[in-house]
Amino acid sequence: MTALMKMDPDIAGVISGEERREADKIILIASENYVSQAVIEAQGSILSNKYAEGYPSKRFYEGCEYVDEAESLAIERAKDLFKAEHCNVQPLSGTIANLAVYLTMLKPGDTILGMNLSHGGHLSHGAPASFTGRIFQSYHYGVSRETHLIDYDEVRTMARSVKPRMIVVGASSYSRIIDFGKFREIADEVGALLMSDIAHIAGLVAAGVHPSPVPYVDFVTSTTHKTLRGPRGAFILCRKEYASKIDSTVFPGLQGGPFMNIIAAKAVCFKEAQTEQFREYGKQIVRNAKALCQALKEKGYDIVTGSTDNHMFLVDLTNKGITGRDAAHALDRAGITLNKNVIPFDTQSPYVTSGIRIGTPIVTTRGMREREMAQIAEWIDRVLSNVSDKSLQKQVASEVKAFCTNYPIRPEIRNEG
Numbered sequence: 001m002t003a004l005m006k007m008d009p010d011i012a013g014v015i016s017g018e019e020r021r022e023a024d025k026i027i028l029i030a031s032e033n034y035v036s037q038a039v040i041e042a043q044g045s046i047l048s049n050k051y052a053e054g055y056p057s058k059r060f061y062e063g064c065e066y067v068d069e070a071e072s073l074a075i076e077r078a079k080d081l082f083k084a085e086h087c088n089v090q091p092l093s094g095t096i097a098n099l100a101v102y103l104t105m106l107k108p109g110d111t112i113l114g115m116n117l118s119h120g121g122h123l124s125h126g127a128p129a130s131f132t133g134r135i136f137q138s139y140h141y142g143v144s145r146e147t148h149l150i151d152y153d154e155v156r157t158m159a160r161s162v163k164p165r166m167i168v169v170g171a172s173s174y175s176r177i178i179d180f181g182k183f184r185e186i187a188d189e190v191g192a193l194l195m196s197d198i199a200h201i202a203g204l205v206a207a208g209v210h211p212s213p214v215p216y217v218d219f220v221t222s223t224t225h226k227t228l229r230g231p232r233g234a235f236i237l238c239r240k241e242y243a244s245k246i247d248s249t250v251f252p253g254l255q256g257g258p259f260m261n262i263i264a265a266k267a268v269c270f271k272e273a274q275t276e277q278f279r280e281y282g283k284q285i286v287r288n289a290k291a292l293c294q295a296l297k298e299k300g301y302d303i304v305t306g307s308t309d310n311h312m313f314l315v316d317l318t319n320k321g322i323t324g325r326d327a328a329h330a331l332d333r334a335g336i337t338l339n340k341n342v343i344p345f346d347t348q349s350p351y352v353t354s355g356i357r358i359g360t361p362i363v364t365t366r367g368m369r370e371r372e373m374a375q376i377a378e379w380i381d382r383v384l385s386n387v388s389d390k391s392l393q394k395q396v397a398s399e400v401k402a403f404c405t406n407y408p409i410r411p412e413i414r415n416e417g
C-alpha cells in the first residue's frame with residue numbers, strides 16, 4: 001500500500017486497522033469470509049476503470065475485449081460449478097439479484113410468499129421494511145413453534161390460501177438442510193414460480209455439502225461473498241428460456257455499468273470453488289459448525305433446532321438470562337466477533353434479541369478445525385458466564401490474539417505453507 005500511504009494516510013490507516021482486527025480476532029459472523037489474495041488482486045485491479053454496459057460481445061462501449069473475456073469466464077465457470085443453463089454475474093448485491101428476478105417475472109402488486117424475517121428469512125424476501133415488501137403483496141411462512149424447523153405444512157397451507165405468483169425459499173439464519181424438492185411440489189400444486197436464494201449456503205452447495213436447488217427451482221440467486229468466499233456481489237442462475245429477460249432486467253433495468261473488477265474476482269472465486277481443496281473446505285465448515293454447536297450444547301447452551309447441518313446456528317440465551325445484544329458486545333470486547341440475532345418467536349426487539357448467530361466460514365478459512373472449536377466454546381462460555389466482567393474480557397482478548405497468530409488470514413498462505 002505504499003502509494004496509498006503516501007497519498008492518503010487516513011485511509012491507509014483504516015485499512016491497516018481493519019487488517020489487524022481481522023487477524024487478531026475470532027470472527028464468527030456467518031455471512032462473512034476472508035477471501036484469497038487472488039480475489040483481492042482481481043477486485044483491486046484496473047479492470048474497475050472500464051465501462052462495459054451491456055454483455056460480452058454486445059457492449060455499448062468500445063475497448064471491451066479484455067473485460068468481455070473476464071465476464072465470459074465468470075459466466076462459464078458459474079454455470080459449470082452449479083450445473084445451470086444460464087448465469088448473470090452482474091448484480092452488485094444479493095438484494096439487487098432478488099429484485100431483478102421479481103421484476104422480471106412479477107408485476108407490482110403480485111403476491112409473493114417468502115420466509116418470515118424474524119424466523120430466519122431475508123429483508124429482500126418481501127419484508128415490510130424493504131421495497132420488495134412494498135412493491136409486492138407479500139406473505140410469509142415460518143418455522144414450527146415446537147421444532148423451529150421450516151413448517152412445510154404451513155408453507156403448503158399458506159400457498160393454497162394466498163396463491164402466490166412466486167415462492168421464495170432461502171434464509172439468512174436457518175441452520176438445517178432446506179428441502180427444495182418439497183418447495184417445488186408446493187409451487188407446482190399452486191402454479192407458482194419458485195426462486196431460491198442461496199446467498200448463505202452457496203459455498204456449501206458448490207462443495208456438494210448442501211443439496212443444490214438448481215434441479216428444482218426456476219431461479220437461483222446468490223451473493224458471492226459468504227460461504228462462497230468471493231468478492232462482495234451476486235449472481236443469478238436460470239434456465240435458457242428466461243436468460244434474455246433476466247439479463248435485460250439487470251441491465252438496463254436496474255443497473256448501469258457493471259463492476260468489471262468485481263466480475264473478474266467472481267471468476268476467480270468460481271475457479272477456486274471448483275477445486276478439491278474447496279470441497280474439503282465446505283466439508284470442514286460444516287464439521288466445525290457441528291463441533292462448536294455440540295461443545296456449547298454440552299455447556300448448557302440452548303441451540304435453536306438442537307443442532308446444525310450447515311455453516312451456522314443460533315443460540316437462544318434466554319435460559320442464561322442474557323440478551324443477544326449484551327452477549328455480542330461482551331464477546332467482541334473479548335476478541336470474539338459475532339452478531340446478535342432474533343430467534344424464532346423472540347420476545348425481544350431486533351435491537352436487543354434473545355439470541356446470537358454463530359458461523360464457521362472464517363475460522364475454517366483460517367485452518368481451524370474441531371479442536372479449535374472446543375477452545376472457542378470455552379472462551380465463549382467463560383465470557384458469557386460473566387458478561388459484565390471487563391477484566392475477564394481483556395484477559396480472553398489477549399489469549400485470543402495470541403491464539404490467532406497461528407492461523408493466517410489468507411487461505412492460500414496456509415495452502416502454500
Ligand code: PLP
Pocket residue numbers: 031092093094095096121122124170171172197198199200223233234
Ligand atoms: N439473501 C440472503 C439470504 C442474505 O442473507 C443476504 C445478506 O445477508 C442477502 C440476500 C443480501 O445480500 P446483500 O447484502 O449483498 O444485498
